[in-house]
Amino acid sequence: MYKKQAVKDYGREISIFYVRAVVALVIVVALLLVLLFRQFKLQILNYEAYQTQSENNRIRIRPVAPIRGLIFDRNGILLAENRSIFALEITPEIVGKKNMDDTLTRLSRLLDIDDKQLSDFKEQIKFRSKYKSYPIKSKLTEEQVAIFSVNRHLYPGVTVEARLERYYPHGEDVVHAIGRMSAINKADIEKMEQEAEATQDFSELKNYAATNKMGKLGLEKYYEEILHGFVGQEKVETDVRGRVVKVLERQDPIAGQNLHLHLDYALQKRANQLLKEAGARGAVVAVNPLNGGVLALVSQPSYDPNLFTGGISQANYSALINSEERPLYNRAVQGTYPPASTIKPHLAWLGLQQGVIDERTRIADPGWFSLPNNKHRYRDWKPWGHGATMRVIDSIIESCDTFFYDLSVRLGINRINEGMQQFGFGQKTGLDMVEEKQGIMPSRSWKKDNRNEPWYMGDTVNIGIGQGFWTATPLQLANSSAVFANDGIRFDLQLVKEFQNEDRKTSNTPVMSAEQIVTGDGTWLDTVKEAMRLSTLPPLGTAKTAFDGANFSAAGKTGTAQVKSIAQDETYDEENIEDKFKDNALFIGYAPYENPQIAIAVVMENAGGGGGNAAPIARQLMEFYLQNNDLLPKAIAVSEPSAKQPQASLD
Amino acid sequence: MLKSFNQNAVSNTHKAKSSILWRLHLDAPLLLGLILLMMFGLLVIYSAGGESIDLIKRQVVRLGFGMAVMLVIAQIPPRILKMWAPVLYVGAIGFLLAVLLFGESSKGAQRWINIGIRFQPSEMMKIAMPMMVAWYFAEKALPPSFKHLIVGLTLVLVPTIMIMMQPDLGTSLLIASSGFFIIFFAGIRWRYLLSAAIAGVVMVPIMWFFVMHEYQKGRVLTFLNPERDPLGAGYHIIQSQIAIGSGGASGKGWLKGTQSQLEFLPERHTDFIFAVLGEEFGLIGVAVLLALYLFIIVRGLQISLQAQDTFSRLLGAAITLTFFVYLFVNIGMVSGLLPVVGLPLPLVSYGGTSMVTLLAGFGILMSIKTHRRLHSR
Numbered sequence A: 001m002y003k004k005q006a007v008k009d010y011g012r013e014i015s016i017f018y019v020r021a022v023v024a025l026v027i028v029v030a031l032l033l034v035l036l037f038r039q040f041k042l043q044i045l046n047y048e049a050y051q052t053q054s055e056n057n058r059i060r061i062r063p064v065a066p067i068r069g070l071i072f073d074r075n076g077i078l079l080a081e082n083r084s085i086f087a088l089e090i091t092p093e094i095v096g097k098k099n100m101d102d103t104l105t106r107l108s109r110l111l112d113i114d115d116k117q118l119s120d121f122k123e124q125i126k127f128r129s130k131y132k133s134y135p136i137k138s139k140l141t142e143e144q145v146a147i148f149s150v151n152r153h154l155y156p157g158v159t160v161e162a163r164l165e166r167y168y169p170h171g172e173d174v175v176h177a178i179g180r181m182s183a184i185n186k187a188d189i190e191k192m193e194q195e196a197e198a199t200q201d202f203s204e205l206k207n208y209a210a211t212n213k214m215g216k217l218g219l220e221k222y223y224e225e226i227l228h229g230f231v232g233q234e235k236v237e238t239d240v241r242g243r244v245v246k247v248l249e250r251q252d253p254i255a256g257q258n259l260h261l262h263l264d265y266a267l268q269k270r271a272n273q274l275l276k277e278a279g280a281r282g283a284v285v286a287v288n289p290l291n292g293g294v295l296a297l298v299s300q301p302s303y304d305p306n307l308f309t310g311g312i313s314q315a316n317y318s319a320l321i322n323s324e325e326r327p328l329y330n331r332a333v334q335g336t337y338p339p340a341s342t343i344k345p346h347l348a349w350l351g352l353q354q355g356v357i358d359e360r361t362r363i364a365d366p367g368w369f370s371l372p373n374n375k376h377r378y379r380d381w382k383p384w385g386h387g388a389t390m391r392v393i394d395s396i397i398e399s400c401d402t403f404f405y406d407l408s409v410r411l412g413i414n415r416i417n418e419g420m421q422q423f424g425f426g427q428k429t430g431l432d433m434v435e436e437k438q439g440i441m442p443s444r445s446w447k448k449d450n451r452n453e454p455w456y457m458g459d460t461v462n463i464g465i466g467q468g469f470w471t472a473t474p475l476q477l478a479n480s481s482a483v484f485a486n487d488g489i490r491f492d493l494q495l496v497k498e499f500q501n502e503d504r505k506t507s508n509t510p511v512m513s514a515e516q517i518v519t520g521d522g523t524w525l526d527t528v529k530e531a532m533r534l535s536t537l538p539p540l541g542t543a544k545t546a547f548d549g550a551n552f553s554a555a556g557k558t559g560t561a562q563v564k565s566i567a568q569d570e571t572y573d574e575e576n577i578e579d580k581f582k583d584n585a586l587f588i589g590y591a592p593y594e595n596p597q598i599a600i601a602v603v604m605e606n607a608g609g610g611g612g613n614a615a616p617i618a619r620q621l622m623e624f625y626l627q628n629n630d631l632l633p634k635a636i637a638v639s640e641p642s643a644k645q646p647q648a649s650l651d
Numbered sequence B: 001m002l003k004s005f006n007q008n009a010v011s012n013t014h015k016a017k018s019s020i021l022w023r024l025h026l027d028a029p030l031l032l033g034l035i036l037l038m039m040f041g042l043l044v045i046y047s048a049g050g051e052s053i054d055l056i057k058r059q060v061v062r063l064g065f066g067m068a069v070m071l072v073i074a075q076i077p078p079r080i081l082k083m084w085a086p087v088l089y090v091g092a093i094g095f096l097l098a099v100l101l102f103g104e105s106s107k108g109a110q111r112w113i114n115i116g117i118r119f120q121p122s123e124m125m126k127i128a129m130p131m132m133v134a135w136y137f138a139e140k141a142l143p144p145s146f147k148h149l150i151v152g153l154t155l156v157l158v159p160t161i162m163i164m165m166q167p168d169l170g171t172s173l174l175i176a177s178s179g180f181f182i183i184f185f186a187g188i189r190w191r192y193l194l195s196a197a198i199a200g201v202v203m204v205p206i207m208w209f210f211v212m213h214e215y216q217k218g219r220v221l222t223f224l225n226p227e228r229d230p231l232g233a234g235y236h237i238i239q240s241q242i243a244i245g246s247g248g249a250s251g252k253g254w255l256k257g258t259q260s261q262l263e264f265l266p267e268r269h270t271d272f273i274f275a276v277l278g279e280e281f282g283l284i285g286v287a288v289l290l291a292l293y294l295f296i297i298v299r300g301l302q303i304s305l306q307a308q309d310t311f312s313r314l315l316g317a318a319i320t321l322t323f324f325v326y327l328f329v330n331i332g333m334v335s336g337l338l339p340v341v342g343l344p345l346p347l348v349s350y351g352g353t354s355m356v357t358l359l360a361g362f363g364i365l366m367s368i369k370t371h372r373r374l375h376s377r
Helices: A002-007 A010-045 A047-056 A097-111 A115-126 A142-154 A171-178 A186-199 A203-207 A218-222 A224-228 A265-277 A314-322 A340-354 A392-397 A401-422 A444-451 A457-463 A474-485 A523-535 A610-628 B002-016 B028-048 B053-074 B078-102 B121-138 B146-164 B169-186 B190-211 B214-224 B233-247 B273-306 B310-334 B354-370
Strands: A059-064 A078-090 A134-137 A158-167 A180-183 A213-217 A232-238 A244-251 A258-261 A281-287 A294-300 A363-365 A387-390 A489-491 A496-500 A514-516 A555-561 A584-591 A598-605 B104-106 B109-115 B117-119
Touching: A010 A047, A010 B169, A010 B233, A010 B273, A010 B310, A047 B233, A078 A097, A078 A142, A078 A171, A097 A115, A097 A134, A097 A142, A115 A134, A115 A314, A142 A158, A171 A218, A171 A265, A171 A294, A180 A218, A186 A203, A213 A218, A213 A224, A218 A224, A265 A281, A265 A294, A265 A610, A281 A474, A281 A610, A340 A392, A340 A401, A340 A474, A340 A523, A340 A555, A340 A584, A340 A610, A363 A401, A387 A392, A392 A401, A392 A523, A401 A457, A474 A489, A474 A523, A474 A555, A474 A584, A474 A598, A523 A555, A555 A610, A584 A610, A598 A610, B028 B053, B028 B273, B028 B354, B053 B354, B078 B121, B078 B146, B078 B310, B078 B354, B117 B121, B121 B146, B121 B169, B121 B310, B121 B354, B146 B169, B169 B310, B233 B273, B273 B310, B273 B354, B310 B354
Parallel strands: none
Antiparallel strands: A059 A232, A078 A134, A078 A158, A180 A213, A232 A244, A258 A496, A281 A294, A281 A598, A363 A387, A489 A514, A555 A584, A584 A598, B104 B109, B109 B117
């Protein structure tokens, strides 16, 4: 490679470089002197001017928090609003590091602030700008405001501010459906910072400059961006202590969008009430089978989300967190329960569709089932059996376990796993909540991965009655019953129907996705639906008592899930069993049978049998909803003009 | 002046030869300058970031990573760097093309691509461009003929225009200048340089009407008249000047600056950090900062002057002067001499991928310095 350099003149090259380096250095030094002179001009020549400007520079730009979007139910009932409150706020910079502890101690004596509120406040100021004010106690009473006003001169840097704060007028009834808010914490800020660094987009951080709280759960979290809105700013003149004297200019914030839900608050309230009256922990989910909109999403016991909004007190917090009833736990969304007999219709459909049975297939039920070459007896809930000629339709109506033990073995776990996924088991329902659990629709590979064991035939037998490894959320159960109501179409579940701007002029609707699962011959589905209808009727239906005298037609299936396994030689004795080992009661169903408007799932922990406990609640809710929305078939409907078709009053 | 430095350095080399730094291929004076600068930076970030330890931790991690990159590059002899220059350049062009075709965009600018990790090919070009142009002129007779000059200019302009299209004016400015510095040191005739300067003046209206984006024009207009946008960028310019000016000769003291911390702005500890420094440390602090920068630049030029081949010489000088462009544009912008261009104060501002690229550049300088063969051999 050195040959090419024959024409290169190294001496000349180096001397040119030397000259240029000197020229470059001279220019660099000259420009550095320009910079230095510029600072000299600013800092020495114009020092007094800037110094005075700085002293008098009480003109600040401060961010103005946007108003958070409201949440309404389907009928316009307000579920989440913003209330004007008085908050005690502290600006750390003005208080000063040295005086902070002393100020806090005196304040907490003056205004009854507890340790949790103190530590939450300290946590918050650690990582946010010390030039902003942060609430230490919200919702001051008028008396407290008066007490503080008198003593204000003793607390520089502490102010009482009028703020808007989230308020849930029906908190306990809806918290599990719409979620809650609380103070922005370190993790939230870090997450935003990391995102901002990764994308070099700081607009979100800026957008939260004036915001102290954010959605932490449920819809409040999922739709945080939509609800929050966009920060505004104002140019203000302040006095020496930082108090605003005058607003000079203002760029208004843009309020967050309102959420309009599919949720029916009346139904939601009724469901809460019924579960409470029954004294049960549990969940109710009701959906509109025609579009996947969630009409009710209830988990009991519940709690008041308003406790969290303004900073929860120590006593309230430990009461909630330590309660054995676990009120913070959202059973409808996160609870995964063995579905028990409620999934017999689904398995029956799969058996018919796969051709392993037909409508005429009969089996004999001696009260137990066993696998070939195995002595273990899988017992029917009826110790003496359902008789010798059980068809699929009878087995659904009477909930015959033996028939489904046999059917599950005929189908095999692979086909069951695939078939049940079509009903949405083992996957999220698409609900607009990040907390949703997906339950377990077991398969061979699932067991290998999670239990490190092969799949046994006995596992399949248990799956036949919705026990064993199979777990499902109340959401999944409700949606699976909507599939029958809707002749095989499964929608993603959705709580929010519409977003709406403040001026109510523009709105948009989230897209609902639907999946058709039943193809080909519809008679299989009809057979199963007929059986579900007869389950609610005499003479043999497991839910006949619950639906006795109903003035509408319904279809459904009961379920009773064992929580404790019963040994071969034991019997389940409801009277003498510990409460926490009592059976879970379940029911899924829809109504009206001919023209379904509501599909529902009820799960009650340790309540006993599904027919006796869960089905009556489902029936009352169906009745309540149909009546309230004028959807009951009327006896006098013939004489009325058809102005009030049931369809017309639906959305 | 340079000559005396030269002699000192040679004797230093002999002394330092057995030291650990020498074996690590690090240049002690340059390393000292960089570390002092970074420590000064951390001090100011701590104040500007509202005394957040987390911020400092993250910055230290980033600096550590940058230093590691520098250390690795310092181990690679210049002739290997030279060998890889064309590959790196062509690769960077390929990535830039990919960004333009299917890059990720944010805030209307398309600067990233995702290949497992998100990365910004324009950063790669900051190193690849001077390497490539130096590679090209290294084998040519210098000063370059007109033909070679045209080829060199093309090598500079193609990536510059691609980055302008993203659009990223600040980075394209840096990359273009690193290329032009090579051409300058290769010995472009003064009369060409003069014509280029005249052409540049003519280009201004063309840039204004056909190339610059609305937001860039807005920045220039705001620079000329800060009151035009008193709630936005103009406010920054006004406020940062008040902050610097009110610092006076000796400053208000560390953590005691009030002006620079009045409102919530992410740029406070990033692009506008110089205002915090000026307010809290005064003219003395500014002079110390500028002296540190000058020290690093002099050392960089000195290393280049002692370099033993054309490639190293050109590359070293271009890297050093590009570093100067960074600091000049940033300080000029914050103190109101230049319009707002989004460039950090090198090695002082918080964060930014550019930090790693800068240190990679210093790695090359270290390599040039420490891979010398002594003439006596």
